[in-house]
Amino acid sequence: MxxxxxxxxxxxxxxxxxxxxxxxxxxxxxxxxxxxxxxxxxxxxxxxxxxxxxxxxxxxxxxxxxxxxxxxxxxxxxxxxxxxxxxxxxxxxxxxxxxxxxxxxxxxxxxxxxRVHYVTVTHDLTRGSVITRDDLRLAEGRLEKLPRDIIRDPVAIIGQVATSRLQADRPLRAYQLHPRDLVKRGQRVTVIARGPGFEVSREAEALDNGAMGEQVRVRAGDRKILRGRVIGPRRLAIDL
Structure with missing residues (x-):
């Protein structure tokens, strides 16, 4: 058993x-x-x-x-x-x-x-067009599927210039825009020199193009070359 x-x-x-x-x-x-x-x-x-x-x-x-x-x-x-x-x-x-x-x-x-909002134009724009608020609208999309250099703030680009043709409803990209030149080469401009407690202005000739905030060379009456910061149309400032 x-x-x-x-x-x-x-x-x-x-x-x-x-x-x-x-x-x-x-x-x-x-x-x-x-x-x-x-x-x-x-x-x-x-x-x-x-x-x-x-x-x-x-x-x-x-x-x-x-x-x-x-x-x-x-x-x-x-x-x-x-x-x-x-x-x-x-x-x-x-x-x-x-x-x-x-x-x-x-x-x-x-x-x-x-998911983010990005800027696009409402209609086709030609090269050289100055961007206005009415040209822009916000669209929505997945950021990981969009180009890296898309523009997300419409206010920041108002007044800028298109460097190429812009197509409606396409994501607006940084390289497609450039700040508008407020100073152009050969123009007579006003240069304002500022220091503690004083401000002096004089005329000069612009040697470069320049947008708001950019540095531009100018030639003063004594042929001296100076550099100024663009602060408005045909206006530059030199901080001493």
Missing amino acids: RQPTRQRQARRRPWQPIIVALAFGLLFSGGAGATNDVLSQRVTQLLTRQAGEIGEVAGVKVHTPSAVFAHCDDPQPFLPDNGQRHYGRVSVGVHCEGPGGRRQTRYLQADVSV
């Missing part, structure tokens, strides 16, 4: 290692999943806070390789100081407490989508 019992036990034993392995696998994957959940939450919070300064955050997708972050206790995410944008594909560093309490730094990727 004993031999059949031993045979039945022997037939059961090959399954035991498989069952044990499965149990450990479930325990391990559960721990890794919990770690990755915390990590994803903290990374999402960090990126949402940073990108929220740019526009409305439409979504954050965190890519966390389980094998890399399986043992990452108390993850502390940070953004590397590498000049990267805080939208689109973003690299995130993570400080982890590894086995034995050793501090380690690892990295992951995330995709951040930000």
Whole structure:
């Protein structure tokens, strides 16, 4: 009677290692999943806070390789100081407490989508057109899908000049505009010299074109070459 019992036990034993392995696998994957959940939450919070300064955050997708972050206790995410944008594909560093309490730094990727308003023109404009408020309107789009040099503030470009043809409903880009020249080469201009408690003005000849705030060379009556800052149409200032 004993031999059949031993045979039945022997037939059961090959399954035991498989069952044990499965149990450990479930325990391990559960721990890794919990770690990755915390990590994803903290990374999402960090990126949402940073990108929220740019526009409305439409979504954050965190890519966390389980094998890399399986043992990452108390993850502390940070953004590397590498000049990267805080939208689109973003690299995130993570400080982890590894086995034995050793501090380690690892990295992951995330995709951040930000919704913003940008400036476009209401109708086609030719090169040399001076931009007015009626020429502009705001549109909405995903920043990560737009050119990097889009213009977002319409007030800042009123009075500027189109350097190329502008098409309606296209994102307006910085390189397409230039501040209007308030001083032109060869013009007679007024140069105002300012100092503590005094102000003196004189006429001079402009040697360069210049927009508001730009530095322009002028030739005074004594042939002396000076540099002044454009402060208005045909007006420059020299701060002494």
